Amino acid sequence: MSDLLARLRERGWRLTAQRRVVAQVLDGEHVHYTADEIHARAVALLPEISRATVYNTLGELVSLGEVLEVSTDGRAKRYDPNTHDAHQHLVCESCGAIRDVHPSGDLIAGLPSSERFGFTLLGVDVTYRGLCADCAGRA
Amino acid sequence: MSDLLARLRERGWRLTAQRRVVAQVLDGEHVHYTADEIHARAVALLPEISRATVYNTLGELVSLGEVLEVSTDGRAKRYDPNTHDAHQHLVCESCGAIRDVHPSGDLIAGLPSSERFGFTLLGVDVTYRGLCADCAGRA
DNA sequence: TGTTGACTTAGACACTGTCTAATGTAGGGT
DNA sequence: ACCCTACATTAGACAGTGTCTAAGTCAACA
Structure with a gap:
């Protein structure tokens, strides 16, 4: 995941502090957080980050195939940074x-x-x- | 499904007009409606039925194993009256x-x-x- | 037919996610 | 190094889905 930011820059992404923080949260632990849980952890690192940015960034990461969206229970979607192996x-x-x-x-x-x-x-x-x-x- | 109401009465359910209508909507067509779609169809049969009652009734039918809950997309759950065969x-x-x-x-x-x-x-x-x-x- | 506790109702509320208009800024050009 | 400018971010309003509450209603039993 450490080269995720490099891959994103190659695809024309601007590397903002907010995007770095979201990537860092996803990289940290191999659990499947909801968007709001990711937002809470991102706020701890960058207090002014907004909810909309976290949602936007997650949506973009999903579109790019860097993160998987999992909806198991009909409640909040969860995000799975493990796209390296099919599971x-x-x-x-x-x-x-x-x-x-x-x-x-x-x-x-x-x-x-x-x-x-x-x-x-x-x-x-x-x-x-x-x-x-x-x-x-x-x- | 015609004996669903009989099965429910055996389990202590009161057979209200509202519950009859929800059962009738589920019985009608073999598609997988959302709760609000079921509500809309129930209103056509019983105009004063409330949204809360439809949600309650669906939840009870799921608990009793008479209806399956399906959440495919993280949006609204859908309800599947086909519990007779595993699918x-x-x-x-x-x-x-x-x-x-x-x-x-x-x-x-x-x-x-x-x-x-x-x-x-x-x-x-x-x-x-x-x-x-x-x-x-x-x- | 009367009683009673389960059922229904309207509407407020909570959670998840999307959108908008205004502001900020990354990165390329000079 | 400094501007530009298009892209990114922000706060907050909004929309969809589902839950809860208090008050009124009624199905089933005696």
């Missing part, structure tokens, strides 16, 4: 924790052509739902 | 159309135990993303 998500239904996982096999191939109804398939999003070890232990 | 969803990224599909194979088995991180798996939600025949033709 899916494992979500705890109790505490909301998300882990990246790597299923085996070709998921698209699992849909027979008789079930494709003429669609051109572009991808598959898979969300494994369950209880994490901690929550299962408490239940 | 997944095929979504057109251009027009938003949703089709029920039936992939082959055991999707949960696709996640090796080394990738389960101690989670107790409860289910898998799969969304195949693509372009429907109409939208692909226009592109």
Whole structure:
């Protein structure tokens, strides 16, 4: 991710302090923050950054394929900086924790052509739902 | 779905005009409406029905397992009255159309135990993303 | 038919995300 | 080094989706 800023500059991005901070927050930890969580962390680094800028920047990063958008629960979208390897998500239904996982096999191939109804398939999003070890232990 | 009301009464539900209307809208067509679309159709049948009642009723139907909640795009949740057979969803990224599909194979088995991180798996939600025949033709 | 507690209602509220007009500034040109 | 200017940022209003509350209503039972 350290060369993310370089890649963005190559694509004509202006490197503003705000964009640096958003990139830094995404780089920091491998969790899947919501836009407002990212905003809160960005404010800690750059107090005057606005919510609109964080939303704009995240949207641009998604368009450029540098960040993935994940919507597991119909609430706030979460942003996943891990675009380097194809992966899916494992979500705890109790505490909301998300882990990246790597299923085996070709998921698209699992849909027979008789079930494709003429669609051109572009991808598959898979969300494994369950209880994490901690929550299962408490239940 | 015609015996949905009977099943609900067995579980202690009061059968109000409002609940009958929501059940009727869900029964009508096999599309995946948003809560507000369901409300609009319910109003056509029972003009004084309120938005809160539709949201409450849908939430209760989901809790009882009579209706599935689908959140494909991070916008409004959609409600799927087809709980009779296990299925997944095929979504057109251009027009938003949703089709029920039936992939082959055991999707949960696709996640090796080394990738389960101690989670107790409860289910898998799969969304195949693509372009429907109409939208692909226009592109 | 009367009673009662579950149900419904209108509207306020909260959360997430988008848009606008005014202001600021990064980066190229001089 | 200093201007320009187009692009970026800001504050706050706005829109869509969903939740909550207090007051009134009514389905189901006795």
